[in-house]
Structures are given as C-alpha cells and as structure tokens.
Amino acid sequence: MSLRTTAAVAAGKLTRAGLRALGRGATALPGLVTLAVDPGAIAAMTAGLAHGAVLVSGTNGKTTTTRMLADVVRAAGWSPIHNRSGSNLDRGIAAALLAQADWTGAPHGDVAIFEVDEASVARVIGRIEPRVVLVTNLFRDQLDRYFEVDQLARRMASSFATLPETTMLVLNADDPIVARLGDDHRGPTVYFGIDDPSVGGRVAQSISDATHCPRCDRRLRYERVVLGHVGDWTCPGCGLTRPPRDVAAVEVELRRDRSWLRLAGAIASAVDPIEVPLPGLYNAYNALAAVAVARALDIGVPTAARAIAAFRPAFGRLETIEAEGRHLRIVLVKNPAGFNAAIGALLEQGGRHRLLAALNDRDADGRDVSWIWDADFEALVPAVEHAVVTGLRARDLALRFKYGGLARERMQVVDGWAAAIRCAIDLAPAGEEVVIVTTYTAMLALRDALARMGYVRQFWED
Template sequence: MFYVVLYLAKLTNFLIRIFKKGAGFTWPGHLALKLYPSLFQNTRIHFPRGIIYVSGTNGKTTTTKLITHICENNSVKVLHNKSGANLLNGIASTILLDRNIFGKALADLAVFEVDEFTLPHLIKKIPPTVLILLNLSRDQLDRYGEIDVILERWERILAELDPRTVLILDATQKKFDVLSKAFKGKIFYFNDNLDNVRHTKLLGDFNAKNVNAAVTAAGVLGIGPEKAAESLEGFDAAYGRGEIIEYSEKMYHLFLAKNPTSFNNNMDLLTSGETFPDTILFILNDDPRDGRDVSWIYDISREKLFEACRNKEIFVSGSRCLDMAVRLEYAGIPVKKDNISLSLAKLVKKISGTPHVKSVAALPNYSAMLELREVLLGRQIL
C-alpha cells in the first residue's frame, strides 16, 4: 500500500500543478491518508538524522526555515514543509513527494512545522527526535478555544513521550512550567537574547526567540553556536513574514498578522524605524484556516495601532474588511470609504493607481496572506 499512495501522491501533485489548481501540497497527503491511514507508522518513514517538530502559535514557519538554513549550510540534507502545510495531510504530502520512485527518502533530516492542535496526533504516529515548543497565545478561538485547551493536550502528550526525545522550550513562557514537569527527558531552553538575530536580516526583536530556538536545535544536532551563527548570514525571511514584493512600482512589505500577539509585534516593528512604509493595507479574512471568530482584533493594542497608522494612507480589504475598519475607527483611525473593499485585487489595483503611495506595509491574516501573494505574484503556495 505504501507504494500505491506514493505514486498516487506524485500523480496528484503533478495534476494539480499542471492544471494550475495550486501547489499540490495538501491533496496528495489527504488522499494518501484516506487510503492508507497508517502511513506514518510505515517503517519506510525514517530519516537518519531524525525528525524535528516545531510548534506554537507564532514563529513556526520562520523557525523551521532557520533550522533548515543552518543545517543545509552545514552539509545536512533537510526535508521541511516549506509550503507551510502543517496539518497531517500537508506533512504526509511533504514526506511522500520528497521520495524517489523507489520510496527512498532524499533527505537525512526532517524538520516540520506542526499545527498546535495537530501536534499530539502526529507525535502519537511518529515521535520526534527533537520537539520545539515556541509559545502559546490566543488564536483561532472557534477552533482552539482558549490556550489552556492546547496546553493541557501538550502536557498529556509530553507525559507519554519517549524520554529519548529532546525538548526545547521558551524559557520566558511561564505557562510552560507544567510542560517541563510533565516531560521525563532532556530539556533545553532558549530566550530572547538579541545576539544571534543580529546575524540575520530579520526585522523585529520578536524574531530573536525564533533564531535562538533554531540555534539551540542546531546544537542538539551537533552544530555548535558559532557555526550556527555564521550559517545565519544570508538568511531570507519566510514568505509573508517580512517578505518584500515589488508590484506595479510599489514595494509591498508583507507581515503576517493572524492573532493579537503577531499583530502587536508588527505594530511595534512599524514604529521602530526598521521599516518606513507610507501606506498600510489591512486584510482580514474569516476563512476556516483563519477561524470564523475575528473578535480577537479587539485584543490588539489600541495605542500601537494608532501610532503605527499615524500619518499613513490606510486601505482595508478581506471578507471581514468592515469589521477591521470598525476596529480601526475605535482606535481613532478613520478609513476613507473608497479605501475599503471586499475585493483585494480591486484594492491592489487602486493602490497601483495612487501616485503618492510608494511603500505598502501589508498586514494580512493567514488566508489573506496567501491571497495577497497570489495577486502580487500570480501563483499559489498551497
């Protein structure tokens, strides 16, 4: 059955891409798991250097890419879910599509970002060699509920996890104390020291933790801190996380803002002097990938919103653009009626025709970020 789903995954990926229906990183795994639910338990799913899982509310994609970058710069062949497909189907797709027609893995090490809710399920199927838990904050309330729900699930799975696994935790997350007590194996901690992040082009001090988590993981793999720091040179931000795209002679700076914490971090960045946009584009969707409940926008700091938007042209789009516009009004930020549109493509066209706009800071939530990249680049990620 393994070879059946292997070839099916490759065929599905090929057809999706040839007919331009996406990048083909979710459906291949979805079909494979439907036909072969025990795929992950197959003994062929093996990587000589092990498997690293990275989970948490914020920073998964950046940290995963950082680990991959460091390892590849130290001659380790790495497989990671670079598309960001971090549910079981996306991870299954990544594993299958990486293999040759004989089913042999092409990588020595697997590094997967994993959705917080998916993590316990995946650990039961394939225990990791290294597990990195970055943080927990309010996100997708209608799917996750409050963070205590996830924390309890993590605590239970860590109590059962093989103590040979290495656990890496954020030392500043006091709520993680229960996780430290539950796990019986070796634990390493990272913090928000800024030394390592200065070796990268990443914007925002909040990225220091992501970099330090990656350097800590590299150390577990035998790559010392000095080598890891050297390897950080030339690292580019992950898509949508500080990414810069030029479109119609405008520079778009994409900053994923999918929950109050990431939103506030980005507001700090916009007022830090590290970037100088003259325009801000807010895009708020309520796609299932984002969560239908967008009440979290009222947990964004009013003061930070106001300061970041001061003296800037404001545009608002997305399926919940009116909710976002009202939130901005409550923060003392009026938005011109003509600058609000359900159609992102239409609004981007309007921005293109606005002569005084030169640099746009785009703050989309997850599905909106994918939509914006498709508008600007003409292609999909997933």
C-alpha cells in the same frame, strides 16, 4: 516500506501530479489521500532518516524558525526535507514528504524538519517518533478551532508525556505556559530565553493568556514583559519561576532591520554575537529557538550562526514585492500577539505607514474575527498615513480602525483583491512602501491577484 505504504505513496503522488498538471499548489490534498490509504505513512517514510525528525510548533514563529533550521542543518552538511508552504497540519506534512520522496516512499534527505500546527501536535506525535520537539510560544490564536490556551497546553503536555526518553524537548523558558509543557516528559529538555535586562517593559500588555501561575493560580510577577505573557516571570505564591536557560541571549541589540544576539548558557556560549538579518524581537526569539534546536541536534553554535546570518525570510513573512515603483511588504498576522509584534516593528521603524489591511475568516484564518479587538490598534493608528481595508471581513476590520481612532478620510474599504491592491498602489507615491498586513487565506488571495497582475510568481514555484 510495507505494501500499504507503497500504495499510499503512489496514490498521493498521483494526486499531486494531477493537481500540478492543473496548475494547483498541491500542498495538502495529496497528503490527505496518502494518510487515508495508510495512516502510518509518515512514520514509515521518516523511520530511515539518519538524523531524525524535528517538529516545530507554537503559536508564532513556526515558519520562520523551521526555515532557519533547514538552513542550519544544510550548513552542517545535512539534507533536510521540510514543509515549506505553511501547510502544517498532518496532511500538509504527508504532502511535503511525498513531494520530497521517490515513488517507493524513500525521502530525498537525511533529516526532516516539520512545522506542526499546535492543535495537530498530539496527532502528529502519534504518527512519528521525533528526535527533537520545539515549542516557540503559546498565545491565544483562532480560539474557535483551538479553544483556550490552557486546554491546548494540557493536551500538548499529555502528548509529550508519551514521547520516548530519547526525544529532546526544546522549550521557551520565558513563556510560563510553554516552560511547563515538559513536566511529564521522560527525556531531557533544553530551555531558551532572553536574559538581557534592557529588553522588554515592566507593564503587562493588554492581552495576556498567562497572568496567573499555572501551578498555584497566584498572579505572576514580571520583572520584564517582552510580549504578552512572555518575559521574566516569577510566582510570588509558590516560587515557580523561569527554568534555567541552557541557551540564553544575554545581550540583544535591536536595529531597524536586524538584530544581534550575544549568547551564553550551559550549551551555547559564543564569543561573537549572532547576526539575525530580520527586524523585531520576535525574530530574535526565532533565531534563539533555532540555535537551541541546533544544539539539541549536536550542531555547533558557529555553524548555526553562519546559517542564520545568511537567512532569507519565508513566503508571506516580511517578503517585499516591487509593483510600479512601490515596495509592497507582506506581513502575515493571525492573532493578537503576532499583530502586536508586527505593530511594534512598524513603530520601531518610525514614520507614518501606508497599509493594505486584509481580514478573512476562513478556517485557516480563524472563523472568529473577535481577535482583532485584542490587537493594539490604538498604538498603530497614530502611525497610519492611510489604510486600504479589504477581505471577507473588511467591514469588521474597518470598524476596528475606526474605534482605534483612525479618521474616516484616512481609510478606504475596497472589495475585491485586485481592486484593493490597485487602490493601495495608486494612493502611495512612487518609491514609497505599502505594508500589506493580512491573515493567511487573504494573503494567498492577494498573492494570487498580484501574480495575475504580473508582480509576483505563484508561491509554490519558489
């Protein structure tokens, strides 16, 4: 470790100690300090890891997949360091490294698994030489910050072209934008996808970022659409189609709270189906991505399957909190595709739901709240018993519910986090569930309010 890195680590560690003494989370600022002192700190601190570093990026599924992977490598007997709290810009990664390293900067682990914000991938790749890079999917998300999906994909592809031959890419074959990201990569690529013909519909969903061929601009033809533009696609013009799946789910069985995947493919056949203890097709994709990365790291399918079956969800993702006999379930949403996936899971569950819906427009949420108009509230509203609406942009959200057809008497706009939680609890009979659908910074504020009300611990104590 150079003198500069050692100084950077010390500066970051001191910042972290100070913040924690003040009772703060310290998930980003210490990293910012460290990178300011030594921009090469991430590379220096990860260079000695025996099993290398894995970067996980994409619009949806990063956090869940990263945590699944951490469990998978633990099951293989490795010791992972990873960024836990959804703080996934380069400063968050540096902060996570600091928290899991000694004062000389040597990490307490032998493999790094970092969730990386899709707009930060190019910058992080400049700071680290990863062993594996996973991209889960690319949907429109926070367009004020990331701009358009095409542009984002171009930027990612050109950063992948600079990766060494030893880096393995793991890409979603079912996403036509993601499937092409490795075209200029010099090393190997592993593709994963769902090959069960019973999964998905024939009609393209209303939000779609890739209905046209990335190579020749012709309209893509879909045999099946799973979510948005993800599915079984072919270009009738130039014949571009899904790359062969090295890891494929040939049978997917979806239940109310979990699913089973039967695997096939060049590097991941298994006799027994993998149990994914989380609801929804999007979590089946997350598990599939985790298996593909495990294979890229030479970890066997049975080991990965065992870890996935025992998996518990991440902070703010499908987490349940008990409050006065009501079950508060937090569902983090941040873009139309994620919102539609959450809606799909609620509709599969059946019945009418009581919601606490929170919309913020801070940088981490996306300052442009237009995206709520791309989300399929029209499908959600018939399954809503009541919605308490809150957040910095509560009135935009209330308007979306109104135009989605929700009757006025089924909705209440409440300012103030604690007041909104109070109202949602009071409106739900004891024993009932309240689904908290929230953007990122609104979730932090709601968690904070729940902690003050005595229902949950501060999240960085998890």
